[in-house]
Amino acid sequence: MSAPELTRSGLPGAPATTASLDAPHIVVVGGGVSGLAAAHRLAGAGRGATLTLLEASNRLGGKVTSAQLGPHRIDLGAESLMVRGPALGELLAELDLEQNLLAPAHAGIHVYARGALRELPPGILGALPDGLLPLLRAGILSPAGLARATFDLLAPRSSIDPDCSVAALIGRRLGRQALERLFDPLLGTIYGAPCSELSLHACAPQIAALAREHRSLTRGLLAAKRPPGAGAGSPLRTLAGGLESLVRHLHERIAGDVEVRLGAAVTEIARERDGLRLTLQRDGARAPESVHADHVVIATPAPEAARLLAAIAPEASAELRAIRYTRALSVALRFDPDALARQPTSSGFLVPEQAGRTLGACTYLSAKWPHIGADGELVMRCSLSRRALLRADEQSDREVVEALLGDLRAIIGLRAAPRQSLVARFAAATPIYAPAHHERIARVRAQLDAIPELALAGAAYEGIGVPQCIASGRAAAEQTLARLHQRGRSLRQGAGNPR
């Protein structure tokens, strides 16, 4: 590791002396991007600690997962990175991966509305175009829907509570069509839930800010200053080799400093006099194992975190148990180059729930990412509508693919059978940030202040995107280091195996 050794004097406000206690043992539970980012930060900044990462499954990466589709390496979980905030850039720099970032060739997106694919006008918020005129030209809303949206210009200011949903504000200001044809497909694809179940503040914070600052959302959009560089290109990126390459590089970097144990599910965490005791069940082992930790970072999905906290933080556990998760199903398809009469001119399209289709969204991977399209094949990734997901559990992969192909024939005129298809099912895909989500997480964090040996990281808290999970993992690592220093635990070079 190239990062310098950190001593107590290296932390803000820490005394210049170092304690000479034995090396603390830090355990990260969960080997998705959040846990890996935490372990990497600890390995870089917390030298001298003994580090262990425990992952229940037999692979690292969690919802960052790829598979081979013919000659193409395809991401079946997360596939693009929204380049905002410093954490992703810092991590990529530390891993020497900045040069591997790839920009999309096509950033535009279509919406299936009024029986045809219609281009979504570019908007500063990614969810609402810069005014009503581009919307009119796009034809996504009917004249009546557009007329309803203009009420926003005249209506009095809307008050928004912490527990306001996206649907409550947008429905009130812009009407049902704008909600169903713009916001629900856009946010619903990301969060997997209808706008009526999504927190305005957590899922559309820019729109919440506009609603606070301006009487009319439309006027607010027109007045909003574009951030420097906005409009100059898409903020989305991927990595050469797919996002799983990030997982591989993280694993390689931490390998010398962190003991990574796969097939090791933590089943219980208990407090003891000088730290925490974890019970873990290893794949194939008869008896559970017990491991002492001076500090634990829990980087699992919320239901699992709730289970692990049940004995030591029952209130926080109950709060986390209340966070619901959506299901997801991704289908990657590979076709002959002439499977479509015309080559795609956008990165893909969204299908509103009201269309009653199996297909919820389609990404033209070969058009979006030049490295995937290099050999001329048409490569797509489709996800299911929410209504189709409800019945997908009872369907075979083949039935799901057939239903999707029917929609692709109807919507984009697909005229060939796929050369190959891959289906990936995610039982607990995405945490639903329900109204008052921020308040819930603030309560959880306050309750966990009583257990200074514990930190939380993951998609359930301050953002579901991979960059936010990386930020969350790094923040949990920083909190861990600061807390160990406060407790007088030295992080200087030291040996010592987990007790």
Ligand SMILES: Cc1cc2nc3c(=O)[nH]c(=O)nc-3n(C[C@H](O)[C@H](O)[C@H](O)COP(=O)(O)OP(=O)(O)OC[C@H]3O[C@@H](n4cnc5c(N)ncnc54)[C@H](O)[C@@H]3O)c2cc1C
């Ligand atoms: C289909 C899909 C598409 C997505 N697309 C994008 C995208 O394009 N861009 C984007 O930024 N984000 C995307 N996301 C979101 C993003 O992938 C996830 O939010 C993120 O990867 C979650 O990372 P995590 O480490 O917090 O959790 P996870 O990936 O869920 O990892 C948690 C890990 O903890 C392990 N674990 C659980 N319980 C235990 C236990 N008791 N003991 C030990 N280990 C345990 C699990 O096995 C898992 O490996 C997508 C998500 C899905 C499902």
